[in-house]
Amino acid sequence: MPVLRPALLATVAVLALGGCASPLPTLPVAPPRPPAAVPTEAGATYRIVAGDQLMLRFDYQPDQAQTIQVAPDGGATLPWIGWQMLAGRTLDEVSRDLTQRYASVLKRPDTSVNLATGSAQRVFVGGEVGRSGAIPLNGRVTVTQALLLAEGLRETAATDHIVLLRPEAGGAPAAYAIDLRGVLDGSAPEADVVLRADDVLVVPRSGVANVNLWVDQYIRKNLPVSLGLNYNLNPSTKVTK
Known part of the structure; x- marks a missing residue:
């Protein structure tokens, strides 16, 4: 049985959920965060918005x-x-x-x-969370930290297929799947991705068959992502780069 790191105990207490989700479409795994021990200069990490x-x-x-x-x-x-x-x-x-x-x-x-x-930077969190909306991006914020700031996950959340939409230079967003279970049990801490300005984090319901369609409909109805971004997702498993 995996041993949880102390730093994850508080997160597990809020986010850990039971139950199984139905098979979901495959998206690329989100790019891992850089090791915390490696210092980086602001010029190399800060992205202009x-x-x-x-x-x-x-x-x-x-x-x-x-x-x-x-x-x-x-x-x-x-x-x-x-x-x-x-x-x-x-x-x-x-x-x-x-x-x-x-x-x-x-x-x-x-x-x-x-x-x-710098302009006011923020990320958007929605779906099966306690409180949907914008979260200020003050310093380094990871996926689990953003979910905690959104008052945690609901019991209906699909923890194995959280969707991260990340703006790309070409205009269309890249979509990534994040399996939070590996973060919670300590087996894949690198999945706790560091968020960037204007990232959109959407937590689907457990059992949803077509995640892309669900995310697309949810964003259009609930999240203010029309701020210079174009999140037009094709309801298929293919991710447009």
Whole structure:
């Protein structure tokens, strides 16, 4: 019998459920979280979202530094190179990309992008939870932490097929299946994925035959995900990248 880690005991007390669910469609397993012991810089982990204010600096032309506002569509108009898509990318990724783009107009194109003022970031949790709605994303929040903030799971929740919808740069979300049972019994702690801004976490009912259709209908009726995102799920098992 697996031994629970102490850190999971409180989570198990709130989330552990009995009962079995009917077979469900297959979705990819959610990308595992990075090891907590490995420190990372903000520029490598923070992903730009609409509403952010960024500081654009040119290393060899400091007088040209300026603040950039990320528009609701995720882009911004930059000096000399025009409109660029920024949302969904890390600060480091954007800095490297802009350095390459500015090489065509500047002799010394070294560019850095930093976060000046972040917009209010949040994730959405819905379905078979105690309280559906938006949860502020203050620091590092995992799936189980978000579920606890949503007042836990209902007895009718399908813990083996929680759906994570994650915005992608192309506009359509990626859908992932999370089996919470491995997190609760300690056998798969890596499934406790770290959430990003605008992630949508939906807990289906146990016994639902077509999870994608259920999630699609639930989102359209209950969650405010029209904030610049397009969650049009095909009610099939295929995930559109």
